[in-house]
Amino acid sequence: MSFVTVRNVWQAYGNRSIIERVNLDVDEGEFVSIVGASGCGKSTFLRLLLAQERPTRGSICIDGGAPAVEPNLERGVVFQKYSVFPHLSVRENLIAGEGFKTRSGYLFGKARRAAIERADEMLQRIGLNHVADQYPASLSGGMQQRLAIGQAMAAKPRVLLLDEPFGALDPGTRLQMHDFLMELRDETNMTVFMVTHDLDEGFKLGERVLVFDKPRWDPHDPGAYGATITYDFDARNGGIPFQNILEKYPKLAVA
Amino acid sequence: MRLINHVPSRPNSVFLAALPFVLVLIVYSIASDLRLTENPQDKLLPALSTIWETATRLFTEPDRRSGDILLWLDTGASLRRLMLGVGISAIISLILGMAIGLLPFARSGFASFVAVLSMVPPLALLPILFIVFGLGEVSKVVLIVIGITPFMTRDLSQRVLDIPAEQLIKAQTIGASSWVIALRVALPQILPRLIANIRLSLGSAWLFLIAAEAVASDVGLGYRIFLVRRYLAMDVILTYVVWITLLAFVVDWALKTLSRKAFPWMEARL
Numbered sequence: 001m002s003f004v005t006v007r008n009v010w011q012a013y014g015n016r017s018i019i020e021r022v023n024l025d026v027d028e029g030e031f032v033s034i035v036g037a038s039g040c041g042k043s044t045f046l047r048l049l050l051a052q053e054r055p056t057r058g059s060i061c062i063d064g065g066a067p068a069v070e071p072n073l074e075r076g077v078v079f080q081k082y083s084v085f086p087h088l089s090v091r092e093n094l095i096a097g098e099g100f101k102t103r104s105g106y107l108f109g110k111a112r113r114a115a116i117e118r119a120d121e122m123l124q125r126i127g128l129n130h131v132a133d134q135y136p137a138s139l140s141g142g143m144q145q146r147l148a149i150g151q152a153m154a155a156k157p158r159v160l161l162l163d164e165p166f167g168a169l170d171p172g173t174r175l176q177m178h179d180f181l182m183e184l185r186d187e188t189n190m191t192v193f194m195v196t197h198d199l200d201e202g203f204k205l206g207e208r209v210l211v212f213d214k215p216r217w218d219p220h221d222p223g224a225y226g227a228t229i230t231y232d233f234d235a236r237n238g239g240i241p242f243q244n245i246l247e248k249y250p251k252l253a254v255a
Numbered sequence: 256m257r258l259i260n261h262v263p264s265r266p267n268s269v270f271l272a273a274l275p276f277v278l279v280l281i282v283y284s285i286a287s288d289l290r291l292t293e294n295p296q297d298k299l300l301p302a303l304s305t306i307w308e309t310a311t312r313l314f315t316e317p318d319r320r321s322g323d324i325l326l327w328l329d330t331g332a333s334l335r336r337l338m339l340g341v342g343i344s345a346i347i348s349l350i351l352g353m354a355i356g357l358l359p360f361a362r363s364g365f366a367s368f369v370a371v372l373s374m375v376p377p378l379a380l381l382p383i384l385f386i387v388f389g390l391g392e393v394s395k396v397v398l399i400v401i402g403i404t405p406f407m408t409r410d411l412s413q414r415v416l417d418i419p420a421e422q423l424i425k426a427q428t429i430g431a432s433s434w435v436i437a438l439r440v441a442l443p444q445i446l447p448r449l450i451a452n453i454r455l456s457l458g459s460a461w462l463f464l465i466a467a468e469a470v471a472s473d474v475g476l477g478y479r480i481f482l483v484r485r486y487l488a489m490d491v492i493l494t495y496v497v498w499i500t501l502l503a504f505v506v507d508w509a510l511k512t513l514s515r516k517a518f519p520w521m522e523a524r525l
Contacts, residue, residue, distance in 0.1 A: 050424065050428070052424055070427060071424050071427035071428045072427065072428065072430070073428065073429070073430045075428050076428055076429075077424060077425060077428050079421040079425070081421070082419035082421035082422055083421055083422075083425050084425075085422060085425075085426075085440060086444070086520055087443045087444050087518070087520045088520075089520075096429065096439070097429050098429075100426060100429045100430055100431035100435050100439065101429065101430035101431070102435075103432070103434075103435075104435070104438070105431065105432075105434070105435035105438050105439040106439075135519070135520040137520065148425075151425075151429070152425075152428070152429070154429075155428065155429040155430060157428065
């Protein structure tokens with residue numbers, strides 16, 4: 001049984017189909033990039049994974065559990081923007097990652113001190129300890145996204161969903177963020193889904209690259225058919241699979 | 256250089272800010288002087304010195320019959336009604352606004368009701384309030400509440416709806432319940448808006464207060480103005496008007512300062 005199981009998922013708004021017949025199995029710890037043209041349903045698919053919307057047909061399960069009806073602790077998310085709380089300082093944003101779970105939304109006493117300690121560790125890790133007491137609005141775009149990722153990680157989700165997380169950043173910052181994300185992933189071995197416009201980014205970060213596209217097209221009714229996964233690339237080893245197959249299996253070499 | 260790019264220097268901007276006030280005073284004294292030279296008994300535009308004397312008398316000398324200084328009595332009564340009315344409105348609109356903004360069920364149930372309610376002209380309800388609540392304090396406070404709550408509720412619920420959906424989803428993914436989202440995501444972000452709302456509503460609140468006091472009361476700033484109108488006592492009326500303006504200004508300034516001090520993250524946004 002795979003970790004994330006997507007079975008025959010359809011999503012339609014009215015009679016406009018967005019995605020159809022999506023089947024997917026993802027193992028724990030895999031990094032999946034999702035690419036495709038604008039309006040091909042990749043963000044819709046991410047919303048379905050997030051349980052922000054429920055599919056018209058089919059089901060999405062994590063670790064064999066029941067399909068979720070609303071966003072919950074199992075799923076962490078980072079959007080392109082607005083992912084952090086503007087009224088909380090950087091440190092409070094990270095503490096919120098733990099504190100919002102409680103009944104009152106606040107942590108007290110020992111629990112709070114422990115959360116502050118962990119928040120400071122996270123600040124160190126995401127390189128924001130020098131701005132711990134500032135508000136998100138005074139941070140640069142890259143710092144805000146690092147904070148958003150750190151906050152999502154602080155809640156310890158089982159699946160991390162990234163919706164074009166680096167889309168609004170300049171190319172230099174984007175490269176830094178790639179390194180940052182890879183480091184963080186190596187440490188935690190979390191299952192990640194990332195929607196991106198950038199093919200290079202998708203192949204660089206992902207172990208698998210899913211391409212969404214419409215295989216069927218009715219010119220008289222463009223909304224009739226939805227998009228589905230048309231390619232499922234193995235993106236390890238720079239996106240060229242089997243290049244080390246001879247090293248692994250020398251017997252295959254023809255003498 | 257274009258006009259839109261001309262910026263006054265610091266002393267200049269202070270001068271420009273003071274200019275309209277000075278001009279009004281000058282125009283008033285000239286007009287009053289003209290009338291008074293023609294007829295020293297004129298009551299319509301009393302001289303500034305007369306107003307000053309009246310003001311000093313009103314603020315310091317107790318009433319001969321009751322022994323109280325009436326102006327302070329009026330101020331106390333009016334401010335109490337105003338604060339009560341505005342306070343109750345703020346609490347009701349905050350709760351309703353949050354509910355309408357966050358809960359789809361409350362939105363379906365209340366949103367159009369509040370929208371229609373805000374179209375009812377509050378002063379037209381004043382007779383009903385007097386009939387139902389009597390001529391005492393309650394009817395005046397209720398008039399203020401009815402007058403400003405619907406508008407504040409509509410604005411606050413809209414502000415809650417304006418909070419990016421991403422934030423609400425993010426909060427859910429870190430485990431927040433509806434209650435925690437209301438308390439820790441929505442509430443802190445609309446409190447500054449509530450204060451801005453109170454500042455905007457205070458103008459209407461004063462209007463409703465003075466209207467209610469003018470119609471039926473035995474103490475209050477609005478009552479006194481309409482009482483002395485019978486004797487054409489312009490000096491008293493003007494003193495009261497300036498005093499009310501000053502009170503309104505101070506309350507507004509205090510709220511502005513409070514908002515700046517209490518919500519430092521709003522500043523960071525700029």
